[in-house]
Amino acid sequence: MNLQSSARRLLGPALVLALLAVAIHAASSTAWEINGFNDFLKGRITGLSLDANGRLEAGPAVRWNTSLGQPALWSIAAGPNGVIYAATGHSGQVFSVAPDGKLSQLWDAQQTEVFALCVDAHGVLYAGSSPNGGLYRLQNGRAEEVWHSPAKYIWSLLAAPDGSILIGTGDAGRIYRFDGRQTSLYYETGQSNVTALAAGPAGHVYAGTDPNGLLYDIAAAGSATILYDSSLPEIRAITVAPDGTIYAAAMGGAVASRSAAAQSAPQAAASAVVAATPTVITVTASKDNAVPADSAQVPRPADAARPTTLAPSATASSTSVTELGGVEKSAIYRLRPRGAVDTIRSSKEDNVYSLLLDGAALLFSTDDHGRIYRLADGRTSLLIEPGSGETTQLLKVGSNLYAGLSNAARLLNLSTGSNSGGSYESQVHDATSVARWGHLQWHGSGAGVSFRTRTGYSARPDSTWSPWSAPITSPSDSLIKSPAARFIQFRAEWAPGADARINTIDIPYLAQNSSPVVRSITVASIVGTNAAKTGASASPSSSAYSITVTDTGEAPAASSSSSGSQVVSRLQTTQTQISWQADDPDSDKLVYSVYFRSEDQSEWQLIRSHMFENTLLLDPDVFADGRYFFKITASDSPANSLEFAHQADLVSSPVLIDNTPPVVSVVTQSRAGASADVEIRAEDKTSPLRLCEYSLDTTTWQPVEAVDGITDSPAEQFRIHLDKLRAGEHLLVFRVYDAAGNAGLGKVVLR
Numbered sequence: 001m002n003l004q005s006s007a008r009r010l011l012g013p014a015l016v017l018a019l020l021a022v023a024i025h026a027a028s029s030t031a032w033e034i035n036g037f038n039d040f041l042k043g044r045i046t047g048l049s050l051d052a053n054g055r056l057e058a059g060p061a062v063r064w065n066t067s068l069g070q071p072a073l074w075s076i077a078a079g080p081n082g083v084i085y086a087a088t089g090h091s092g093q094v095f096s097v098a099p100d101g102k103l104s105q106l107w108d109a110q111q112t113e114v115f116a117l118c119v120d121a122h123g124v125l126y127a128g129s130s131p132n133g134g135l136y137r138l139q140n141g142r143a144e145e146v147w148h149s150p151a152k153y154i155w156s157l158l159a160a161p162d163g164s165i166l167i168g169t170g171d172a173g174r175i176y177r178f179d180g181r182q183t184s185l186y187y188e189t190g191q192s193n194v195t196a197l198a199a200g201p202a203g204h205v206y207a208g209t210d211p212n213g214l215l216y217d218i219a220a221a222g223s224a225t226i227l228y229d230s231s232l233p234e235i236r237a238i239t240v241a242p243d244g245t246i247y248a249a250a251m252g253g254a255v256a257s258r259s260a261a262a263q264s265a266p267q268a269a270a271s272a273v274v275a276a277t278p279t280v281i282t283v284t285a286s287k288d289n290a291v292p293a294d295s296a297q298v299p300r301p302a303d304a305a306r307p308t309t310l311a312p313s314a315t316a317s318s319t320s321v322t323e324l325g326g327v328e329k330s331a332i333y334r335l336r337p338r339g340a341v342d343t344i345r346s347s348k349e350d351n352v353y354s355l356l357l358d359g360a361a362l363l364f365s366t367d368d369h370g371r372i373y374r375l376a377d378g379r380t381s382l383l384i385e386p387g388s389g390e391t392t393q394l395l396k397v398g399s400n401l402y403a404g405l406s407n408a409a410r411l412l413n414l415s416t417g418s419n420s421g422g423s424y425e426s427q428v429h430d431a432t433s434v435a436r437w438g439h440l441q442w443h444g445s446g447a448g449v450s451f452r453t454r455t456g457y458s459a460r461p462d463s464t465w466s467p468w469s470a471p472i473t474s475p476s477d478s479l480i481k482s483p484a485a486r487f488i489q490f491r492a493e494w495a496p497g498a499d500a501r502i503n504t505i506d507i508p509y510l511a512q513n514s515s516p517v518v519r520s521i522t523v524a525s526i527v528g529t530n531a532a533k534t535g536a537s538a539s540p541s542s543s544a545y546s547i548t549v550t551d552t553g554e555a556p557a558a559s560s561s562s563s564g565s566q567v568v569s570r571l572q573t574t575q576t577q578i579s580w581q582a583d584d585p586d587s588d589k590l591v592y593s594v595y596f597r598s599e600d601q602s603e604w605q606l607i608r609s610h611m612f613e614n615t616l617l618l619d620p621d622v623f624a625d626g627r628y629f630f631k632i633t634a635s636d637s638p639a640n641s642l643e644f645a646h647q648a649d650l651v652s653s654p655v656l657i658d659n660t661p662p663v664v665s666v667v668t669q670s671r672a673g674a675s676a677d678v679e680i681r682a683e684d685k686t687s688p689l690r691l692c693e694y695s696l697d698t699t700t701w702q703p704v705e706a707v708d709g710i711t712d713s714p715a716e717q718f719r720i721h722l723d724k725l726r727a728g729e730h731l732l733v734f735r736v737y738d739a740a741g742n743a744g745l746g747k748v749v750l751r
Contacts, residue, residue, distance in 0.1 A: 046422050094107040527575075595633070663683050690712075
């Protein structure tokens with residue numbers, strides 16, 4: 001049954017009208033929608049799969065989930081009779097897990113890590129221990145060291161088709177071949193570590209290396225070519241399809257990080273390791289961490305052929321990690337038989353640890369919630385999310401899929417043929433303010449799913465949050481009953497055997513409307529232009545005056561005048577600009593009103609209303625000189641119904657408006673030969689005076705201070721003394737500015 005169409009049939013007329021009322025109630029109502037593959041990945045998926053089209057459905061059943069009691073699981077291998085072997089760190093233990101999930105300790109190595117396992121054609125288990133360990137044959141409850149490695153680490157093992165065991169080592173990147181009796185050097189890569197081995201057709205062996213991320217094709221002992229040079233430092237996993245297509249996973253250098261941790265762990269075990277991968281394990285030469293790994297002397301058995309006794313040992317702690325973000329962390333490459341190379345996946349968020357072919361599909365595991373993905377026909381789906389930790393190993397035996405996880409180490413047996421139910425827990429959604437919730441809506445097909453919600457006032461759910469609500473099972477009764485709050489989270493639950501497939505989940509809500517805020521008000525004088533009062537048209541100009549002069553002294557023909565004198569027109573004028581800054585927490589559109597009152601008034605006067613701009617220009621003469629207050633009122637009514645709309649206002653500081661220049665007059669003037677003295681008085685009714693200056697015969701303006709020593713009062717007297725005047729007349733022009741920038745001018749003709 002289609003859930004969306006079902007919802008439409010089951011919604012009664014009253015409920016439809018209620019939903020319409022919510023939509024009409026306020027323009028700011030909205031819905032939180034989870035839709036598509038990437039949206040669903042933001043939540044926590046348990047027991048479910050997410051297909052490439054972004055549909056959640058029941059996933060594979062977990063037959064058993066066995067904890068190994070160790071921090072890390074490095075390798076798994078299939079043994080006879082359905083037994084699975086698992087190698088762990090930091091205490092170097094190997095376990096066997098029976099088909100029913102029962103755990104048994106198989107071997108306790110002398111070294112702290114067992115990075116690699118393999119099972120030969122006869123069902124015999126081999127393990128490589130590190131650091132400074134060797135190759136061990138584990139058979140009949142006993143461990144026999146068949147070869148002690150000259151290398152520090154054994155990273156990878158491969159049971160070759162010819163019955164030999166190939167051994168990938170580091171920190172000298174060599175591959176050795178053990179034929180059952182003796183070991184010989186098979187290939188020298190020139191790299192530091194051989195991190196992955198895989199068998200190919202016609203006896204070819206493929207090897208992945210670190211730190212240059214090279215993939216080798218080894219045709220025979222000592223003979224190889226490089227198939228691919230990755231931009232990432234480590235080839236972590238390789239798998240080969242029956243048609244010869246090679247798949248390789250590269251990542252940001254986990255081996256280098258583990259090696260660095262091994263050298264520094266005894267001296268600074270608590271310090272952070274900076275790495276491009278979160279799986280960084282401290283490797284030491286001895287289990288008690290008594291000496292640095294570089295200088296440790298691991299006792300070699302007196303007789304390498306003598307079996308050692310299997311014994312338990314303690315575990316060690318792992319090193320903390322600081323990740324580097326914003327760079328490519330992992331990639332999966334496909335190398336076709338004819339040599340073409342495709343990058344079929346690249347990620348900056350997770351590391352890819354293991355690859356597994358499942359028919360025509362490629363399975364791969366990551367460190368992000370241990371997620372296991374399925375890649376088929378160029379499209380990626382999420383097969384299962386095991387939960388916390390990193391899925392480091394994948395193995396398929398028959399219809400059983402095994403997943404080995406680290407942090408902490410555990411082994412899962414997954415059955416792809418049935419499901420045992422599951423759940424999807426969403427991320428927390430922030431409504432930005434207290435919200436009322438609508439009807440939860442979901443779309444898809446099938447049945448057997450229910451929903452619960454919870455709400456709270458903290459970004460992370462805690463004890464202050466509401467409990468999970470009663471389940472919502474029917475679209476006809478889907479009103480969210482969790483309390484109004486700022487944050488909400490939902491959980492979708494699949495019953496065992498449910499066939500529901502969900503592609504969209506909507507949570508409508510109406511957030512509590514927040515009041516707007518007026519941040520500031522600015523009142524300033526803006527210089528503009530006006531036409532001259534003579535009636536002649538004037539164009540905008542940056543100069544204050546416009547004068548036409550011809551070389552004959554006559555008026556130009558185009559501007560002849562009946563008057564014998566010309567009028568000098570002042571084109572500049574000053575306007576009052578009121579501007580303000582306001583915002584709304586809900587990003588609602590705002591409308592403004594502007595008010596004023598003079599200093600001696602008590603009531604506000606409206607200047608302009610229903611403004612959507614935040615600037616207002618007023619003519620210069622609308623305010624007489626004096627002190628004024630301005631008020632801006634902001635309302636979010638354009639985005640909210642009237643009963644829920646809010647408004648806020650702000651009053652400016654007192655604003656002095658002064659459009660009148662000071663009055664300037666000559667008090668006395670006198671001239672004696674080459675000297676002259678002029679005394680002037682200036683007075684302004686509104687502002688204090690700020691500057692007096694004069695110009696003699698149009699020369700540069702010269703400032704002069706008030707008689708009392710400082711120009712700071714509404715009325716001041718100024719005395720100008722001139723020397724070395726030539727004989728004849730002189731024009732003395734003086735101007736006085738007030739605090740508002742108005743200038744009063746005067747002149748004296750000195751004879």
